[in-house]
Amino acid sequence: MKLLSANRLTKKFLGLVAVKEVDLMINQGEILGLIGPNGAGKTTLFNMLSGYYRADGGQVLFKGEDITNLESHQICKKGLARTFQIVKPFGKLSALENVMVGAFNRARNYPEAAEIAAHYLAFVGLDHKKETQVKELTIGDQRKLEMARALATGPQLLLLDEVMAGLTPTEVSMVMDLVLKVRENGVTVLMIEHIMAALMKLSDRVLVLHHGEKLAEGTPAEIVKNPKVAEAYLGEVEMLANYQ
């Protein structure tokens, strides 16, 4: 079943086209990977889907409803949550309070929000850091916290923007498990990731952006064999091959 679809989505900055007429479709329960060289427009696409940028053209349908250019808090209310490439923690709040901000998206009162928040902190494995001021956390823990925060809003679709960037190999595999666990819990995932091995292993399908346009789409195996993708990535193609 189709959960989200974007049709001919376009974004320009000062006349330069950052994302050009991209079509995108995500099925319920899927993990869709989004890759592309730096500057391909991945984060711009995310920002349009989540209401941070106004699209200059095209349409976004979520659960059959037009959510194009709604405000980000409205989009969150509809069940679409995101994390940020550069983490944006509420530094002066504790880990629990950080997640509670997300939990209040659906909780009716303070104790309920605390309960939901505690649940998702445990879910990402941070329950022992509840009272810690977030600015004291390591980057790995901050990324997990961002996931917990986004999950606490109760989304059906979660957009993950390079949640593995800057993590140690151990942490990467932990986050990979986490992503799978998120899907098991019925949340659909769209993720941008530079760590190819992780992305290829997790994704059901992969979409490749290049110069703001869709270059290819398919299963990880198909993408790896696609000569256009290899060309776009040049050096990185070995990484792809190595994984397979």
Place this chain on the structure above:
Amino acid sequence: MARTKKGGSVAKSKAMLGWALPVIIILLVLPWFVNSYLLNLLIMVAYGAYLSQCWNVMSGYAGQFSFGHAAFFGLGAYTSSLLFVDAGFSPWLGMIAGALVAGLIGLIIGYLSFRYKLKGHYFALATLAFAEILRAIFTNTPFFKGAMGILIPISSKSTMFQFSKKVYYFYVIFALLVLLTVLLRYISRTRLGLYFVAIRENEDAAAALGVNVFRYKLAALAISASLTALAGTFYAQYFSYIDPNLVFGSEVSINAIIPAIIGGVGTVWGPILGSLVLTPISELTGTLLANYSGMNLMVYGFILIIVIIFLPEGVMGWIQNRRTQYKVKQDKSALARKEGKIHETPLS
């Protein structure tokens, strides 16, 4: 797990109550036994703390740095005074009317500023400009009595917010301060308070988590503006005279900012602590060096410079940071002991 945290904070607030109650009782009795000079000092401390606490709601908690709180203060002072002088309404009612007017103007200012996404310096300058606009309007409009200002007729009737004894003015401003502080402590444990801080810490992240940033910023501004207006009415009744420069001038805005900065921005006790430190110093230098006007402001400036450089998060921030550092150290040494690597830390 959530319950233990909540239990903890209830215990903490009970301890706080046990500590605050005697202080409140002492402060209720004390004013009867001090001379007029000290009584005035007590009133000014409470007044300074209240004004700064109002600013703290919007600029400390919700992070929208205002340099124009004089706008709301002046609206409160003028609304109640005009209603009193021209229409005979009790300033008690006028105070509420003033809060409504200031809240409404606050909403308009906020709507314009936040709609056009003013932030940081630009927002601060815009609030300053709005206060100056109000000053210009009140200075030049005969209906508002122009630059001459308003002299409040003395009646000593408590129903008219006037008292034969100064001590009752203390009770009024002290009650306002206590109520606001309790309210703020309460808010800081609700969705509203959490959202305020989230917006201050990172607007984008808050919006991504479903927080209607625009609406909550407006709420912070409106609440802060209404509360500030109450201080304006109190000022008018206590000093019996207002004019546009006195109540819309930037000195009022500065007085609203500095105690919170000294004591600790975005903390419940910061403005109170700040006023406790600053007001006596300012009043003392004012009396001791009465021949040199402005000495108190010079001291203000000096303290402000020192605090910004050495205690950038104010006294409360400094205390809290010390506490966390201590805790982290303790945690580390506990961990070290657990792992069998005991070193004799010269901590305790």
Place this chain on the structure above:
Amino acid sequence: MSGAAILQATADGILMGGVYAVTAIGLTLIFGVMEIVNFAHGALMMLGMYVTYWLFTLFGINPYLTIPVSIAVMFIIGWLMQRYLLNKIINAPQHNQLLLTLGVMLFLENLALFVWSPDFRSINVPGLDTSIQLGVVSINKPKLLAFAFALILTAVLFIILQKTVLGKSIRATSQERDGASLVGIKVKNINAIAFGIGTACAGVAGSLIVPFFFTSPGAGAVFLLRSFVVAILGGLGNFWGALVAGLIVGLAESLSGLFLSGSWNDLVIYGIFVLVLLLRPTGLFGGGRLSGSH
């Protein structure tokens, strides 16, 4: 409304606009380099006024010949202020820097009150108290000189920033602080120099104002808000913008003063301010990053 009155108001407005531009240029430079909104700017200007006032009163030195002294004294004060105060909190939140300059303002203004008393002082320079008559319009000589200096100052600052090694370092620092420190420019040092130059501009402004304005501890504050309006309107960091914005504000003030009684023209100025902040916070001509050139 007679044509002569309008002409006179236009001339006054243009001249006063030049004065406002002079007061705003230092402010805009400091913001352009360090993104600091300097509330102490007016107080620093006031110090410059006293430098000129005392040199004239005690030694009879022509006010315009005191400008180099004013520049030197104020440069040092500004350099010290950045080096020993503002550089200490270079990574603190924006509003802390604003508050620090506010502290300096309170301190200096009230120190001046203590040392020099609140008296309004004026000087009488032979040959400067007359006006030049141009048909129906009379031109105030000191204001005309201030206007000329506004043009010179803008041009000099522009040349310093665009053509000298120092200027390149300052621009590099303003554009990419981290990058600049990587290529070996000592950011803190450059900041101190830039702040010194900005303060020296305040000093020049102060000196130029003395012949036609009252010297008093609060004199700088009178110009501070106007300077903010001009700096924002011109685009923070944009010198030529400040010059044009100064003229706009000067004209708006004097022309609205012609039609409105009392101090309603304040309302016009702050109305413009609010509108610019809301609709074009980067100013009429853009700016923010020491664009300077256009």
